[in-house]
Amino acid sequence: MHFLTGTDEHGLKIQRAAEKKNVDPQAFCDEISQTFRDLSKTLNLSNTDFIRTTEERHKKTVQHLWSELEKNDDIYLSKYSGWYSVSDEAFYSDEEITEKENIKMATASGSPVEWIEEESYFFRLSKWQDELLNYYEKNPDFISPKSRKNEVVSFVKGGLKDLSISRKAFSWGIKVPNSPDHVIYVWLDALTNYISALNYPDTDNTLFKKFWPASVHLIGKDILRFHSVYWPAFLMAAKIPLPKKIYGHGWILSGDEKMSKSKGNILDPLDIIEIYGLDPLRYYLIKEVSFGNDGNISQDRLEDCINSDLANNYGNLCQRVTAFAEKNCSSSVPDNKEFNDEDLVMLNKFTDNLTAIRTEIDNQNINYYINFIISALFEANKYFNDQEPWKKKDDKNRLNTIVYTSLEMIRKISFMLYPIIPSSIEKALKIFNLNVDAINFESIAKHDYLVSGKPIKKIDILFKKIEKKDD
C-alpha cells in the first residue's frame, strides 16, 4: 500500500499572504505545511509519504508533464482576458460577476475579482471531451460515489472549453519550461503530485510500477471536477494511464447551528481530541457519517458512541472476558478442543464473510465494515451471556471452550477495529501479549489463532464512559 497525502503550496493566494506577513513565500509555506504534517501525526494517519508541491521532485515532474503535453500538441499560446478571483483561483465571465458597492465579485462565491488580461498557455481540453465521456461510460465506477457521477458527466456533455494553464501575473509557482515568465496553472501543478510522488517520469522505478495507476484518489466533493475532468484529460494527453477511481467524499457539518463554544457544538477536531481523545473521534466519523454524504457531528452523538459502542460493547466485552479468564483459567488462553455449533456460528461469521468484507472495503463501503463489527460485538456479548460460563465451573472443558471462543471473538474484532482506532487496539492487544505487527487480515478467518497456554493479561479500561449532562 502507498498512502499519499500532502500540501499544495502554489499560487497568488499564498504569495500575497506571505507578502502581507512580510515573509518569504517558501518560509510561509514551510510553516503552513508543517501544521498539516503535525495534523497527520495528531490524527494518527498512516500515510507512507507526504508530498509538497514546492519540493524539487514535484517541480521536475510537473515540468516534464508540461513538456509531454506540449510535445503532443495539447498546449498552445494565446491570450486570456477575464475576471479573476484570487481566492477561488478561477476566472469568471461577465455574466458571473455582480457589482456591490463598487466592488466586483463572483456571484457564485462572493469573492472579489480583478480584471486580468494577459498572455496565457492553453490546454486543448475541448479535444478530450468525447474520450472522457467514453471513459466514464466504460468505467462506471471511475467517478464515485454514483450520486456525484452525473453532475460531472453533464458538465462534460455541456461542452468543454480549452483551459488556461499558465499565469504571468505572479511568480510563486512552477515555471513553464522555456517560458520562465509563465507560472503553471494550479491544478496542473497540484494534481501532478500523485505521480511526482511515484517518481514520474521514471516509469520503470518500483514505486511507479507498483502503485500506478492508483487504486483511488480520495478527495473532497468540492474538487471533484478537477480530479475527474481536468486531471484525466492531462493524463490522457500525456499518454499516462488514469487512476482507477476518484472518490469524492462529503463534508462534516456541525448540525444546523454555527459552531460556538458556548453552545457546546464545537467542531475543531483538535478540541474534540483534547476532550474525548483521538480514537473516539475517528470511530465516530467512520460510524456515524454515511461515507460519501455530508455528515453531522454533535457532541451528544459522539458521547453516545463512546458510551454505547466503545465503552459498553467493546471495552466491557474485553474486561468481562479477561477478568473471567483470569479467575477461572489461571490467566491463560484455555484449551479450545471442542467447538460446538453455537461456538462455530460465532467464529464462522468472520470466515464466511471475509470475501464480502474485502469487496465492500474495496468499494469504500466503510459503513458495511463498521456495521459488521458492531453486529459481531453484539453477538459476542450475547454469546458470553447465553453460554453462562460462570455456571459451568463443574464442566471445565465447556468453560474453557466458551472462554477460548470469546477470546477469539475479541481478537478478530480487535484486528478489524485496528484501522479505525489504532492506538486503542494497540492497548487491547496487550490482553494477548500481542503487538500490532501481529495483525493480519487473513487471520480473522481462523479459529485457532490464539495459542493455548499463553498468558492473558487483564488490561486497564480502554474507554472511560462519559458522564452525560442532563438537559
Added chain:
RNA sequence: GGCGGGGUAGCUCAGUCGGUUAGAGCGCAGGACUCAUAAGCCUGAGGUCAGUGGUUCGAUUCCACUUCCCGCUACCA
C-alpha cells in the same frame, strides 16, 4: 429554468428488482440475571415509509403531479 440526489420510528440512517406483522443503532419503558466499565441479555412502546392521483389482484417500493431539502448547471439581468 434544466439535470441529478434525497424526504422511512424522538434522533442518525438501512431497506424494498411491487407481495403476508417495514428494519438497525441510539434514546425511552418494563423484566430476568450477575462474569463485567450499574456493563451485558430479554421484552415492549413508537412509523398513514413527504402529499395527491395513477398502473396493478396488491405500492413505502413503478409512473405522473405537488411540496420541501441538498448538489451541479443555466438564464433572467
